[in-house]
Amino acid sequence: MNILISGGAGFIGSHLCVKLLAKGHRVICVDNLITGSKENIKELLDNSNFNFIEFDISGPFYFKEDVDWVLHLASLASPKYYLNYPIKTLKSGLLGTYNCLGIAKNKKAKFLLASTSEIYGDPLVHPQPENYWGNVSSTGPRSCYDESKRAAEALTYAYFRQHSVDVRVARIFNTYGPNMHPDDGRVVSNFIVQALKSKDLTIYGDGKQSRSFCYIDDLLEGIQKLTEVDCTEPVNLGNSEEVTIAELAELILKETGSSSLVKNLSLPADDPKKRKPDITKAKEVLGWQPKTELKKGLQKTIEYFKKKLGKK
Ligand code: NAD
Ligand code: UDP
Numbered sequence: 001m002n003i004l005i006s007g008g009a010g011f012i013g014s015h016l017c018v019k020l021l022a023k024g025h026r027v028i029c030v031d032n033l034i035t036g037s038k039e040n041i042k043e044l045l046d047n048s049n050f051n052f053i054e055f056d057i058s059g060p061f062y063f064k065e066d067v068d069w070v071l072h073l074a075s076l077a078s079p080k081y082y083l084n085y086p087i088k089t090l091k092s093g094l095l096g097t098y099n100c101l102g103i104a105k106n107k108k109a110k111f112l113l114a115s116t117s118e119i120y121g122d123p124l125v126h127p128q129p130e131n132y133w134g135n136v137s138s139t140g141p142r143s144c145y146d147e148s149k150r151a152a153e154a155l156t157y158a159y160f161r162q163h164s165v166d167v168r169v170a171r172i173f174n175t176y177g178p179n180m181h182p183d184d185g186r187v188v189s190n191f192i193v194q195a196l197k198s199k200d201l202t203i204y205g206d207g208k209q210s211r212s213f214c215y216i217d218d219l220l221e222g223i224q225k226l227t228e229v230d231c232t233e234p235v236n237l238g239n240s241e242e243v244t245i246a247e248l249a250e251l252i253l254k255e256t257g258s259s260s261l262v263k264n265l266s267l268p269a270d271d272p273k274k275r276k277p278d279i280t281k282a283k284e285v286l287g288w289q290p291k292t293e294l295k296k297g298l299q300k301t302i303e304y305f306k307k308k309l310g311k312k
Contacts, residue, residue, distance in 0.1 A: 001068035002025070002067050004030065005027060005068045006100055008029030009029060013031070014040035016071065028053065029051065030055050031074065033187040038052075041203060057099055068110065070110070077145075078185045079268065093149055097155050101159045110165075110167070113153065115153055115170060116171060116173075116271075119153065127270070130233065134150075153216035169234040174211045177304070179216075182308060192302055206264065207249065207262075210276065211248075212241055212242045222286065226258050233281075240276055240279055
């Protein structure tokens with residue numbers, strides 16, 4: 001198949017490119033490299049089945065080739081970046097999704113949206129099932145991300161209803177692993193890099209807020225299974241092993257053997273207090289559930305960052 005991936009030079013996108021090429025597909029990777037990196041895809045650039053196009057998907061995008069799937073991942077994805085670039089974030093979520101859906105419609109391709117647990121906001125229902133409508137601020141600092149992803153879902157279902165585009169919506173919960181950028185700003189990469197550099201681990205707030213972390217290999221399997229079934233409804237993809245951020249810091253200190261200390265900084269506005277996916281639907285519809293324990297996934301991620309930082 002010919003598969004277009006927007007955001008293919010980023011953390012999740014680059015793994016998807018590798019996986020799809022290994023299966024013999026042809027991959028067209030469109031990325032403006034705002035947070036992604038050519039480093040993530042450097043081994044693919046010589047592959048004749050791989051075509052990298054440096055382009056901002058918020059602008060209209062035309063090309064001649066046929067496409068079987070459009071996987072739309074392009075977005076600023078880390079709070080550190082989307083808080084700094086709120087308008088670009090909205091443009092990727094709104095115009096980028098609109099453009100990618102337009103491509104899917106014109107090429108009669110299937111379309112997958114990388115949505116997010118953030119569409120549940122600071123949830124009042126725990127764990128979060130897909131039929132929970134969320135608790136989201138439309139004006140707060142995170143609204144650029146949360147609301148553009150909610151609008152991206154709305155656009156996706158508008159194209160599904162009005163133009164019969166065959167859609168998939170993956171609601172991705174916190175995912176981590178190799179190819180995360182060391183300066184990405186998300187908690188797993190921050191803590192590992194800080195631990196390996198013997199710097200204090202920066203816990204925002206008291207560290208009692210929780211998240212549920214999914215290892216990249218598990219997420220990739222979930223995305224693949226979602227493309228293989230006939231399910232146009234949103235599906236949560238994430239690990240239901242919930243930890244507090246203070247527990248995560250402790251685990252990373254233990255696994256890196258670091259003697260770093262932790263310091264508490266102020267909690268960013270509207271930081272969700274807890275998050276854990278209800279993955280009943282993914283289990284039933286995809287026959288999928290994550291296999292990688294947090295400790296094991298962290299060990300693999302720590303190995304990656306050791307090499308990346310020249311500590312090995
Ligand atoms: P990432 O920042 O590593 O990757 C995003 C990629 O999109 C980058 O390569 C970036 O350069 C590119 N990009 C951004 N705006 C673009 C634009 N306008 N045009 C072209 N390319 C653009 O982040 P990631 O973690 O790999 O996230 C990928 C997708 O998954 C995002 O849509 C994100 O919202 C979603 N997601 C990720 C997580 C997670 O925990 N990693 C959780 C929920 C949802
Ligand atoms: N966090 C933290 N220290 C950091 C980075 C993040 O304590 O250096 C916290 C953040 O406040 C949030 C959680 O870790 O409560 C997860 O943050 P991340 O940015 O990884 O993703 P989010 O789930 O908020 O999108």
